[in-house]
Structures are given as C-alpha cells and as structure tokens.
Amino acid sequence: MAEETKEKWLTYLSFTTVIFAVCATLSTFKGGGYSTKALLSQSKASDQWAFYQSKSIKSYLYEMQKENLELQLNNTAITVNKDDLQKRITTYTDKIKKYNDEKEGIKKDATSFEAVRDDCKSHSERFGLAVIFLQVSILLSSISALTKKKPLWGLSVLVGGVGLIYFINGFVVLF
Secondary structure, three states: OHHHHHHHHHHHHHHHHHHHHHHHHHHHHHHHHHHHHHHHHHHHHHHHHHHHHHHHHHHHHHHHHHHHHHHHHHOOOOOOOHHHHHHHHHHHHHHHHHHHHHHHHHHHHHHHHHHHHHHHHHHHHHHHHHHHHHHHHHHHHHHHHHHOOHHHHHHHHHHHHHHHHHHHHHHHOOO
16 A cells, blocks of 8 residues: 555656656746847847947037037138038038937837847746756656655655746746
8 A cells, every 4th residue: 555655646756847847948948038039139239329329429520510610600710601601500400410319219229129138138037047946846856756755756846836936937027
C-alpha cells in the first residue's frame, strides 16, 4: 500500500515538472522577444534623437544667419538692397519655424519609442524572473524524484508557483 502512495505522488511530480518546463520554455521565448523589441525601440529612439539634434543644429544656423542679416539691415552704412535682406530674413524665419515644428514631431516619436522600450523591458524582466523560479523548481523536482522525498517536491511546487505568478505577470505586468 505504501508503494501505491509513492507511485501516485510521483505521477503528480512528473505532471508538475512538465508544466513548469513548458512555462519556463515559453517564458524564455517571450522574454527574448520582448528583449529584442526593447533593443529595436531603443535604436529607433536614438535615431529620432539624432534627427532631433540635426534639426536643432540647422535651426540654430538659420537663427545665426537671420541675426546677422538683421544687423546688416539695421546698419545704415551698408548700401545693399534692404528689400533683399528683408526677404532673406523672412525666409530664414520660416525655416526656423519649420525646423522647430519638425522637432516637436520628432520628439514625440522618440519618446513614444522610449515608452515602448520601457514597457518591453518590464515584460522581459518578469519573464526572466519566471524562468529563474521555474528552472529552480524543475531542479528541485528532479532531486525529489531521485531521492523519493515528498517534502522536496512540495518545495518544488511552491517555487514553481512563484515562477508561474511571474510568468502570468510577464503578460499583464500587475506588479
């Protein structure tokens, strides 16, 4: 009769080990996917910030040219066509406004990519923790099966339960 009891809990041990192994595999897969997405989003955000910086530099160059032309326009000793200077000042003012408007859109895109990156990192971290707990649980289950120690399997189920909580949290990010 004692033999039947051992046999029954060993069957449950095998079943829980398989469940933990499947969840660990899925956690590894999902965590890797989120890590890749986080890296790609970081790259896109960096590209957008570089684009933003180039627009800032161009805007600054036009501001400097505009100030130079305004100084020339106000200098009565210069005998150039003041209408031509005024047209160039207006053109530069328009370009400065255009670059500043473009920068706002670029900034919005960059921060959006950063938000995606942060979200993906959050998911990835949780899946990573799930893998750790599930792997430890599988290890404890294996040792329990070899030594036929039921309390060790109980500990394995407990650790695996924590892993399952992190696994589910990897999808929904509750904590």
